[in-house]
Amino acid sequence: MDPELPTSETETTDAPTESTAIKPAIEAISPAPVPASAPPSLVNRTFLGPLGLRAGWSVAIFFGLLAVFGVVYFLVGGLLLHFVLHRSLDAKGGMTPFTAIFSEGLMVLGLISAATLTALIERRRLFDYNLRGPGRVSRFLSGLVAGFAALSALIGGLYLGGWLHFSAPSLHGVGIGHYAAYWAVGFLFVGLFEEGLTRCFLQSTLTRGINFWWALGVVGLMCAILIPKFRNESAWGVWFFAALGLLPCIMLHQKKAARSAFWFAAWVTSTFFGFMHVSNNGENWIGIFAAAAIGFVFCVSVYATGSAWWAIGCHAAWDWAETFFYGTADSGSPAKGHFLTTAPAGSALWSGGADGPEGSLLVLPTIVLILIIVLVQYRRRKAAAEPVLEPAA
Secondary structure, X not given: OOOOOOHHHHOOOOOXXXXXXXXXXXXXXXXXXXXXXXXXXXXHXXXXXXXXXXXXXXXXXXXXXXXXHXXXXXXXXXXXXXXXXXXXXXXXXXXXXXXHHHHHHHHHHHHHHHHHHXXXXXXXXXXXXXXXXXXXXXXXXXXXXXXXXXXXXXXHHHHHOOOEEEEOXXXXXXXXXXXXXXXXXXXXXXXXXXXXXXXXXXXXXXXXXXOHHHHHHHHHHHXXXXXXXXXXXXXXXXXXXXXXXXXXXXXXXXXXXXXXXXXXXXXXHHHHXXXXXXXXXXXXXXXXXXXXXXHHHHHHHHHHHOXXXXXXXXXXXXXXXXXXXXXXXXXXXXXXXXXXXXXXXXOHHHHOHHHOHHHOOOHHHHHHHHXXXXXXXHOOOOOOOOOOOOOOO
């Protein structure tokens, strides 16, 4: 018989050791090995970026939806006008409060519908397009005051220079209040549509997915589209503004400056704002350049205030003062139902001629005045957090 040996040294027992006891527990809590993920497909890389749907596709979808909703709403609105209200939108004799409210209201409805559906596709919300931010009501009211004050300063300069003459008021009594309210609604819709299109949806969307080369391409395309209209002096306003913005954007691109995408987007949307107005009757190159320039100032206001509400208020009040209160042409369009009556005098270069005050050289220092108001009132004391941008395609 073999001699008995101590089990601790020579025998293997069935009792679990410490290491064998804890091994199953470790295995239980350890994650299972993850297989290497496949690289994203070409389709995903084409349509999706770090922030979801790429900005270019968002813009394309939005404009497609805007066109569809615009056709549908104006078709339904036209039938309503003809068969129910027995009216038309013929504005050959000048804008009226009714035509402004009805047509601009349908455009705002189409804009909201298109932006809402695009936001759903992007998994965003409508107010994500530069409509959030602090003090929205106060920003809007401040913009109203600034817009009326700036236009009044321009009118005052034209009057003192002898380039604008006043005559007897066109409205009296309760008619003043009625037309003031009607035009206020109409131009609120104008501000909502034009700022909603440019400073809200486009500025917000392009900021998260544009670089210098894409901005240059889009601006260059707009300039190229206007080449057949080179004899139309209003087209030169777009070209001048596009050229003016080129050097600053090149500098931002070379320095790889922080938030450069915002300013590339501002160059695009402001040029587009001038481009939108080229088809207006009576516009000259100064008026188109001024439209693009004030568009850039509104982009600065978005950067400074954190939202587009100041720009919406300023835009609406400027047009209301120009059209209703002072009775001048607005971007070459006269209107019916204005309070005061004015007429341009002297050289169109200074009076604005048929374009109205926006076609006068004096509009340029007025735009600088608006820029100063924004910077002084809403200068940022602390840099905003940098947005995460999509890599350029």
